[in-house]
Amino acid sequence: xxxxxxxxxxxWKIWRTLRMVREMGATAIVEFFPWAYIQPREGxxxxxxxxxxxxxxxxxxxxxxxxxGVVPAWARPDPRLQPTSLNYLAPERYADxxxxxxxxxxxxxxxxxxxxxxxxxxxxFEWSFRRVTPEEYVEFLKLVYxxxxxxxxxxxxxxxxxxxxxxxxxxxxxMSDLIYLRRVYEAGGGAYFDALAVHTYGFTAPPDDPPAxxxxxxxxxxxxFDIMRAFGDADKLIYITESSWNDHPRWTNAVxxxxxxxxxxxxxxxxxxAWQTVRKLCFWFFRAPTLYRNYMDGYAFVTVGxxxxxxxxxxxxxxxxxxxxx
Amino acid sequence: xxxxxxxxxxxxxxxxxxxxxxxxxxxxVQGVRYGRYHFRPDLSxxxxxxxxxxxxxxxxxxxxxxxxxxELISGSDVDIALEIARRLGVRMQVAPMGVDGLYDALHxxxxxxxxxxxxxxxxxxxxxxxxxxxxxxxxxxxxPNGIYQRMSDLEGKRVAVEYxxxxxxxxxxxxxxxxxxxVQHHAEPSAALAAVAAxxxxxxxxxxxxxxxxxxxxxxxxxxxxxxxxxxxxxxVVLRVQDLALAGKVNAALEAMRADGSLAAILAKWLxxxxx
Numbered sequence: 001x002x003x004x005x006x007x008x009x010x011x012w013k014i015w016r017t018l019r020m021v022r023e024m025g026a027t028a029i030v031e032f033f034p035w036a037y038i039q040p041r042e043g044x045x046x047x048x049x050x051x052x053x054x055x056x057x058x059x060x061x062x063x064x065x066x067x068x069g070v071v072p073a074w075a076r077p078d079p080r081l082q083p084t085s086l087n088y089l090a091p092e093r094y095a096d097x098x099x100x101x102x103x104x105x106x107x108x109x110x111x112x113x114x115x116x117x118x119x120x121x122x123x124x125f126e127w128s129f130r131r132v133t134p135e136e137y138v139e140f141l142k143l144v145y146x147x148x149x150x151x152x153x154x155x156x157x158x159x160x161x162x163x164x165x166x167x168x169x170x171x172x173x174x175m176s177d178l179i180y181l182r183r184v185y186e187a188g189g190g191a192y193f194d195a196l197a198v199h200t201y202g203f204t205a206p207p208d209d210p211p212a213x214x215x216x217x218x219x220x221x222x223x224x225f226d227i228m229r230a231f232g233d234a235d236k237l238i239y240i241t242e243s244s245w246n247d248h249p250r251w252t253n254a255v256x257x258x259x260x261x262x263x264x265x266x267x268x269x270x271x272x273x274a275w276q277t278v279r280k281l282c283f284w285f286f287r288a289p290t291l292y293r294n295y296m297d298g299y300a301f302v303t304v305g306x307x308x309x310x311x312x313x314x315x316x317x318x319x320x321x322x323x324x325x326x
Numbered sequence: 327x328x329x330x331x332x333x334x335x336x337x338x339x340x341x342x343x344x345x346x347x348x349x350x351x352x353x354x355v356q357g358v359r360y361g362r363y364h365f366r367p368d369l370s371x372x373x374x375x376x377x378x379x380x381x382x383x384x385x386x387x388x389x390x391x392x393x394x395x396x397e398l399i400s401g402s403d404v405d406i407a408l409e410i411a412r413r414l415g416v417r418m419q420v421a422p423m424g425v426d427g428l429y430d431a432l433h434x435x436x437x438x439x440x441x442x443x444x445x446x447x448x449x450x451x452x453x454x455x456x457x458x459x460x461x462x463x464x465x466x467x468x469x470p471n472g473i474y475q476r477m478s479d480l481e482g483k484r485v486a487v488e489y490x491x492x493x494x495x496x497x498x499x500x501x502x503x504x505x506x507x508x509v510q511h512h513a514e515p516s517a518a519l520a521a522v523a524a525x526x527x528x529x530x531x532x533x534x535x536x537x538x539x540x541x542x543x544x545x546x547x548x549x550x551x552x553x554x555x556x557x558x559x560x561x562x563v564v565l566r567v568q569d570l571a572l573a574g575k576v577n578a579a580l581e582a583m584r585a586d587g588s589l590a591a592i593l594a595k596w597l598x599x600x601x602x
Contacts, residue, residue: 257490310490
């Protein structure tokens with residue numbers, strides 16, 4: 001389950017979220033830990049927030065998959081000279097990020113075994129409005145991988161999940177996930193991740209909708225598996241760190257609430273039976289600290305007030321092995 | 327006789343007066359700027375009158391509130407906006423846009439107000455004003471002749487809901503409150519209503535819009551919508567918080583429409599008769 005605990009202030013809310021995740025039947029959470037929060041100044045770490053999230057997650061017996069991002073101000077250019085987004089990381093600062101990942105991996109050795117450096121680097125805005133280049137990501141990943149493994153040989157570095165997108169190779173908003181992954185492998189990037197994180201959304205299609213390069217659906221992930229296979233990485237493990245259907249009444253990419261439950265349960269069954277190398281299927285997202293008041297609210301499994309939505313109870317029943325949806 | 331014992335003391339005194347004068351001037355300018363910003367006259371109504379047009383932002387992809395077919399935009403929100411404009415003595419101009427762009431368009435002054443089935447957002451109350459609700463789109467019980475008005479009336483009964491919906495969520499809560507309640511799941515609200523009409527369920531808990539539209543198509547059914555919602559979600563007209571004068575006019579027009587039945591007539595045109 002993908003949780004949203006990073007902006008949660010009170011301990012009891014973190015604890016209650018994690019308890020409900022566990023009670024639903026999930027065994028792992030994906031959580032975002034912003035570099036800017038943890039290392040607000042160069043050389044100064046504040047581990048307070050990740051410490052309590054990870055401690056409380058472990059109390060519930062949950063595996064934590066940590067996604068690390070958001071560049072602190074000190075690692076970005078002076079905004080008076082060059083305004084930049086929060087994701088801006090110049091190549092000369094890759095080593096600083098790698099040092100942070102190494103510090104994270106070392107601190108949580110034995111507690112956090114999976115780390116995802118960056119998020120959806122095939123999108124223009126996620127790559128800080130710089131030109132999206134898989135080869136540059138490989139250079140970045142190489143530094144991170146080596147630093148993290150030097151600090152903690154047990155850690156698993158996951159190749160950052162790519163955004164499922166139909167953008168062409170030189171698209172205005174990013175690059176096709178299929179082209180991007182192929183170029184990562186061609187640049188030798190396969191050596192610098194122990195497993196691959198994948199994002200796959202169903203949108204309005206059911207989970208058995210067949211994959212195709214010009215379609216965005218749940219089984220699009222299989223096209224990524226094909227690329228891995230083509231580059232000799234067939235046995236590398238895969239973690240689906242974001243997936244979901246949305247039931248917001250005013251979003252064109254949403255489905256009806258009944259379809260959302262039906263598709264979600266079918267996706268779990270499908271992933272369990274057909275995707276042998278997939279270790280986790282995590283849904284976006286469990287609960288948000290406040291309402292977004294837009295289509296994003298249609299992804300939540302639990303309301304802001306901790307009331308389980310029906311999809312929570314149906315996934316819980318599936319996890320308990322009870323009967324399926326009517 | 328020299329007024330100051332040294333030249334430095336005289337210079338210091340002059341500098342002090344200069345700094346004090348500059349501070350006073352700065353405070354005065356800031357005060358004027360603050361006053362001009364916060365106590366500026368509300369010309370929102372005059373602006374609409376001068377233009378002789380009320381510009382209304384709408385999401386034109388939400389049936390039956392507003393839909394665009396070719397050049398034509400129609401729907402209940404369109405008719406409500408037209409009637410408000412008529413009562414204000416101006417013409418109405420629709421600014422069609424996606425739902426995500428509505429509040430930004432209002433905030434930046436692209437439109438005068440929004441009518442687009444928008445529920446009240448408490449986090450926006452410092453920036454926007456909401457009129458009284460013109461429709462409650464929440465979840466209501468629907469039962470034969472309206473015999474079930476509250477969830478507590480359903481002890482030992484069967485309630486039909488759309489699987490996974492907010493109605494389902496509410497029904498599951500009531501499963502824990504009543505000694506006996508049977509919750510029937512259906513793929514769509516229409517199926518839940520059909521189950522009640524067929525006598526397979528005692529009541530349906532569905533959203534108001536689905537109930538009205540289904541009842542319009544099934545005039546023969548003796549089903550009635552409960553008077554009060556189980557889960558309320560009012561739809562409001564939204565204006566900028568500084569446009570109090572215009573908001574007052576719009577709210578008054580809406581209230582008048584409610585009082586003389588024209589609001590109900592518009593809703594009946596698009597949603598069918600209000601069967602309560």
